[in-house]
Amino acid sequence: ALSRRSSLTPDLGGLTANITGEDQTFDFVVIGAGTAGIPIAYRLSEDPSVTVALIEAGQFYEYDNSPVSSTPFGDLFGVGASASEIDPAIDWGFISAPVPGANNRNVHYARGKALGGSSARNFMIYQRPTKGTLQQWADDVGDQSYTWDNFLPYFEKSIKFTPPDQSVRAANATADYDASVFTPAGGPHQVSYPKYAEPLSSYMPDGFSEIGIAPTKDFNSGTVNGSQYPAFTIDPNGSFRASSQETFLTAAAGRSNLKVFDLTLAKKILFNNNKTAVGVQVNSTGFPLFNLNATKEVILSAGVLQSPQLLMVSGVGPKATLDTFKIPIVYQNENVGQNMWDHVGAAVTYQINTDSATRLVNDLQFQQEALTEWQTNGTGPLSNPATDFLAFENVPADLRQNFSSDVLQALESFPSDWPELEYLVTAGYIGDWTAPDKNQPSSGNYASVSAALEAPLSRGNVTIASADTNDLPVFNPNWLDHPADQAVVVAGYKRVRQLFASASVQKVVDGPEYYPGAEIATDAEILEQIQKTCMTVWHASVTCKMGKANDSLSVVDPQARVIGVQNLRVVDASAFALLPPGHPQSVVYALAEKIADDIKATWHLNLLPL
Numbered sequence: 056a057l058s059r060r061s062s063l064t065p066d067l068g069g070l071t072a073n074i075t076g077e078d079q080t081f082d083f084v085v086i087g088a089g090t091a092g093i094p095i096a097y098r099l100s101e102d103p104s105v106t107v108a109l110i111e112a113g114q115f116y117e118y119d120n121s122p123v124s125s126t127p128f129g130d131l132f133g134v135g136a137s138a139s140e141i142d143p144a145i146d147w148g149f150i151s152a153p154v155p156g157a158n159n160r161n162v163h164y165a166r167g168k169a170l171g172g173s174s175a176r177n178f179m180i181y182q183r184p185t186k187g188t189l190q191q192w193a194d195d196v197g198d199q200s201y202t203w204d205n206f207l208p209y210f211e212k213s214i215k216f217t218p219p220d221q222s223v224r225a226a227n228a229t230a231d232y233d234a235s236v237f238t239p240a241g242g243p244h245q246v247s248y249p250k251y252a253e254p255l256s257s258y259m260p261d262g263f264s265e266i267g268i269a270p271t272k273d274f275n276s277g278t279v280n281g282s283q284y285p286a287f288t289i290d291p292n293g294s295f296r297a298s299s300q301e302t303f304l305t306a307a308a309g310r311s312n313l314k315v316f317d318l319t320l321a322k323k324i325l326f327n328n329n330k331t332a333v334g335v336q337v338n339s340t341g342f343p344l345f346n347l348n349a350t351k352e353v354i355l356s357a358g359v360l361q362s363p364q365l366l367m368v369s370g371v372g373p374k375a376t377l378d379t380f381k382i383p384i385v386y387q388n389e390n391v392g393q394n395m396w397d398h399v400g401a402a403v404t405y406q407i408n409t410d411s412a413t414r415l416v417n418d419l420q421f422q423q424e425a426l427t428e429w430q431t432n433g434t435g436p437l438s439n440p441a442t443d444f445l446a447f448e449n450v451p452a453d454l455r456q457n458f459s460s461d462v463l464q465a466l467e468s469f470p471s472d473w474p475e476l477e478y479l480v481t482a483g484y485i486g487d488w489t490a491p492d493k494n495q496p497s498s499g500n501y502a503s504v505s506a507a508l509e510a511p512l513s514r515g516n517v518t519i520a521s522a523d524t525n526d527l528p529v530f531n532p533n534w535l536d537h538p539a540d541q542a543v544v545v546a547g548y549k550r551v552r553q554l555f556a557s558a559s560v561q562k563v564v565d566g567p568e569y570y571p572g573a574e575i576a577t578d579a580e581i582l583e584q585i586q587k588t589c590m591t592v593w594h595a596s597v598t599c600k601m602g603k604a605n606d607s608l609s610v611v612d613p614q615a616r617v618i619g620v621q622n623l624r625v626v627d628a629s630a631f632a633l634l635p636p637g638h639p640q641s642v643v644y645a646l647a648e649k650i651a652d653d654i655k656a657t658w659h660l661n662l663l664p665l
């Protein structure tokens with residue numbers, strides 16, 4: 056059944072570059088047309104006097120015109136831990152190195168290889184950090200422009216906010232929100248609420264209240280503790296996934312000063328003898344290698360795994376690594392690829408007596424009706440991403456009392472408004488996360504609630520497997536390495552069971568715990584179960600850490616300039632100073648907006664008022 060191709064034409068609204076195999080020259084060359092790269096290119100090319108090249112290895116994520124690519128519900132497809140989940144047309148195919156804290160499993164880690172990058176694959180939850188989180192970011196990097204008050208205008212700048220449409224959502228599924236943290240003039244990116252609320256989620260506000268987590272107004276006003284329906288990057292006009300391609304790139308259509316090199320792999324950043332970035336060597340299918348020269352700057356937005364890869368293959372990175380692969384050193388920085396933060400969690404599943412993803416997958420007539428409803432009105436179950444209710448908290452006192460003093464001390468390093476746990480409510484079977492799209496039971500309906508670590512202390516890393524970006528980098532997210540992470544996630548798992556045991560949630564639950572089952576009972580058994588089944592929330596970041604220019608852990612400075620070289624910035628999730636609690640895409644967009652202004656100021660480009 057026809058869904059929709061991108062709203063851009065195959066020539067990307069006139070943005071497609073004319074690839075001849077000859078070198079070309081631009082003012083700015085951006086690597087990666089992903090979540091951050093597209094807004095960067097969009098903002099820089101607002102000034103018609105500059106030229107911008109945008110390099111992307113992938114293609115349209117709506118390449119097969121299937122509902123999976125553009126319905127919110129389609130987010131459940133292709134993201135599981137199993138390698139069988141990889142769709143090589145739009146996914147890089149990353150499999151982690153064996154993760155010791157996760158039973159030495161090799162886990163598929165979805166990353167979008169497409170225009171829109173991982174915004175073409177994500178669960179679309181739009182949520183902002185807390186005030187304390189951003190104060191810590193500002194203090195860590197020694198730049199108060201990152202505090203909540205100062206950074207907020209850049210969160211607002213990208214976003215066109217549409218409040219929940221209560222005329223189509225169920226009466227018992229009212230999402231609260233604070234419109235004052237969105238500006239009427241924002242855009243071009245879309246934030247709204249699904250036009251269908253999962254029936255399961257209606258039981259959650261009361262269920263969470265019963266276990267001590269009260270409703271909060273929203274997750275975008277600088278605090279997150281509490282429960283609520285989150286906002287999503289969903290285009291309310293038709294209920295499509297709002298990727299950076301669908302919004303920012305579409306809005307740039309027709310600009311003659313922006314050229315997109317899609318299906319083009321960046322091979323390395325080129326430096327002159329003064330350690331100044333002067334261009335990018337690329338490989339476009341059917342052509343010999345050629346260079347895209349940058350007269351002003353190269354901006355690296357290849358994401359958490361490939362931005363550090365590109366730095367390393369280009370000569371910026373740890374000495375031993377560069378020596379191993381005989382890469383001439385431009386600038387030695389031992390931190391490139393280190394300090395990876397990620398959120399990880401595990402799920403408990405029950406059978407329920409309301410509709411869920413399981414029925415949508417199994418009942419073909421229901422599925423067809425849902426497709427027609429979504430195509431006709433943008434409503435119905437396909438307009439919902441399946442995970443549509445969240446809660447955040449710190450581990451409560453009764454479960455905290457058994458934590459060791461070392462664990463308690465480690466957790467004290469986080470600001471007081473930084474939650475330790477998030478609960479994600481999914482209407483469907485998650486189980487061991489192997490393949491949620493393929494492993495739904497053949498009948499019935501299911502509810503899964505995952506407990507995810509929000510203040511993780513384990514740190515992973517990424518390094519290169521060769522000097523060639525054709526070979527994927529090697530990474531270990533190193534989940535659950537730190538004893539505090541183990542203690543907190545076990546507590547979170549117990550809280551999920553308390554939620555399911557609440558009188559309010561029992562109204563929708565059918566039967567005993569379906570997965571993993573009550574026989575997993577002691578702390579040791581729960582930890583073992585989590586290690587066998589835990590899964591990323593796909594928030595890896597900080598591998599090109601932002602910090603003070605003289606900080607021994609930094610890779611980029613507060614203006615995202617790569618330390619030790621000139622005219623090169625990293626702007627994406629790898630450049631975060633820290634991973635805020637919750638869902639990071641809002642920060643990726645805001646960072647792109649902020650650094651775009653820094654770049655414009657550096658080169659005296661036309662700077663629009665915020």
Ligand SMILES: Cc1cc2nc3c(=O)[nH]c(=O)nc-3n(C[C@H](O)[C@H](O)[C@H](O)COP(=O)(O)OP(=O)(O)OC[C@H]3O[C@@H](n4cnc5c(N)ncnc54)[C@H](O)[C@@H]3O)c2cc1C
Pocket residue numbers: 086087088089090091092110111112113134165166167168169170171172173174176177178179180181182319320321322356357358359361524592593594595626627628629638639640641643
């Ligand atoms: C399954 C999933 C669910 C998620 N759910 C949420 C959510 O609900 N809410 C939320 O806030 N966040 C979510 N996230 C996280 C969020 O989407 C990411 O943090 C964010 O998209 C990262 O943006 P980025 O710009 O750093 O990288 P990306 O968006 O991944 O962009 C990197 C781009 O660079 C391209 N590229 C890489 N290497 C090269 C090369 N050598 N040459 C050319 N191009 C290259 C890639 O193809 C890609 O387009 C989720 C992520 C995933 C994968």
